[in-house]
Amino acid sequence: MKIRREFIEKIPKTDLHLHLDGSLRIPTLVELARENGVKLPAWDETTLRRRVFKDAYADLPEYLKGFAYTTAVLQTPQALERVGCELARDNQAEGVRYIEVRFAPQLHQNARMSCIDVMAALDRGLSLAKREFNARAEVKRGSEPPFEYGIIACAMRMFDRGFSEYFDNLLAVHAHSERKWVFSLASMELVRAAVEARDKFGLPIVGFDLAGAEAGYPAGDHAPAYALAHRHFLKKTVHAGEAYGPESIFQAITDLHADRLGHAVYLFDAGMIKSPEIRDKKAYIANLVQFIADRRITIEVCLTSNLQTIPAIRDLARHSFRHMRKAKLSATFCTDNRTVSQTTVSDEIIKAVQAFHITPKELKNFVIYGFKRSFFPGSYLKKREYVHQVIEYYEKIEKEFS
Numbered sequence: 001m002k003i004r005r006e007f008i009e010k011i012p013k014t015d016l017h018l019h020l021d022g023s024l025r026i027p028t029l030v031e032l033a034r035e036n037g038v039k040l041p042a043w044d045e046t047t048l049r050r051r052v053f054k055d056a057y058a059d060l061p062e063y064l065k066g067f068a069y070t071t072a073v074l075q076t077p078q079a080l081e082r083v084g085c086e087l088a089r090d091n092q093a094e095g096v097r098y099i100e101v102r103f104a105p106q107l108h109q110n111a112r113m114s115c116i117d118v119m120a121a122l123d124r125g126l127s128l129a130k131r132e133f134n135a136r137a138e139v140k141r142g143s144e145p146p147f148e149y150g151i152i153a154c155a156m157r158m159f160d161r162g163f164s165e166y167f168d169n170l171l172a173v174h175a176h177s178e179r180k181w182v183f184s185l186a187s188m189e190l191v192r193a194a195v196e197a198r199d200k201f202g203l204p205i206v207g208f209d210l211a212g213a214e215a216g217y218p219a220g221d222h223a224p225a226y227a228l229a230h231r232h233f234l235k236k237t238v239h240a241g242e243a244y245g246p247e248s249i250f251q252a253i254t255d256l257h258a259d260r261l262g263h264a265v266y267l268f269d270a271g272m273i274k275s276p277e278i279r280d281k282k283a284y285i286a287n288l289v290q291f292i293a294d295r296r297i298t299i300e301v302c303l304t305s306n307l308q309t310i311p312a313i314r315d316l317a318r319h320s321f322r323h324m325r326k327a328k329l330s331a332t333f334c335t336d337n338r339t340v341s342q343t344t345v346s347d348e349i350i351k352a353v354q355a356f357h358i359t360p361k362e363l364k365n366f367v368i369y370g371f372k373r374s375f376f377p378g379s380y381l382k383k384r385e386y387v388h389q390v391i392e393y394y395e396k397i398e399k400e401f402s
């Protein structure tokens with residue numbers, strides 16, 4: 001069977017690595033900016049796409065520029081609700097049935113919205129789109145799997161003045177402390193709020209992550225927050241390997257207890273190993289890959305985004321996904337940022353199929369891994385039932401197209 005676009009759009013899919021603030025509809029961004037008095041560098045979609053949300057970027061810092069505008073408009077519960085709802089609808093429209101929306105609540109926290117208010121507002125938007133979708137007859141009678149979602153709370157690896165009201169206050173209060181310590185303090189506070197949001201208010205906060213520029217800000221600085229998340233049964237993922245090599249991936253899965261890895265592009269890159277203690281770099285990588293494979297630690301692969309932030313990859317066929325696939329690692333395709341990367345889950349899958357000549361059987365595995373390795377916000381039994389329903393539906397579509 002040749003894998004066609006119509007097939008990819010129809011199968012149930014997941015997006016486990018999806019940043020809220022990188023995935024706003026541009027007309028919504030413009031409207032919200034007007035309503036909230038936020039200045040944009042342009043007021044029409046074409047110019048914004050040419051100047052901010054581009055096809056190609058020089059590097060990760062340039063890629064991250066657009067986020068200043070999107071977070072600036074997301075400072076009210078109404079705005080968060082709206083973009084949450086639209087994001088879920090955009091996913092539903094291309095057959096995505098499960099999303100994990102990640103964002104840094106502290107970027108939206110201000111005098112009028114606590115960290116928990118921020119998470120609750122996003123949840124209201126997502127929940128509205130979920131209820132609408134699941135009210136359809138096909139879902140109600142069980143012939144199609146429902147739409148589900150979870151929220152991942154991201155701490156910031158680093159922040160500065162001007163990032164948000166919350167961070168400004170924190171930096172002012174701790175003006176004489178070492179920055180590293182203030183970053184760590186903020187991520188601890190976030191874990192506490194996330195656990196409270198989940199346990200006291202029943203919000204589907206399923207995981208913890210770190211967002212923001214990687215280079216110079218190692219994830220290890222946030223180990224106490226990860227330990228706290230671990231103790232409270234929050235699942236963990238770490239952006240590891242957009243800017244760092246195998247050692248940071250090792251640190252993510254050992255010290256930070258990562259259940260999944262964001263990107264892990266340099267997993268196979270001996271040249272990125274810095275420690276002089278690692279003499280046999282090849283053996284180190286082989287052991288690390290073996291460990292990740294054995295534990296079924298899932299890699300959230302974001303092909304378009306990697307091409308944009310790591311221009312050295314140049315050609316998708318040279319992306320380290322080819323080694324992940326050969327090593328039979330658990331991996332699943334994600335968008336990272338629908339707007340900033342100008343992509344969709346279907347686009348990502350099509351690119352992968354074309355660049356790596358993925359077979360239908362492999363594709364099914366990658367797609368189902370997404371459901372199996374999600375941080376599903378319910379009991380294991382419920383998740384199992386859901387995954388079975390998804391597989392059944394996937395096979396029904398396979399039959400239609402075969």
Ligand SMILES: [Zn+2]
Pocket residue numbers: 017019239262336
């Ligand atoms: Zn990301």
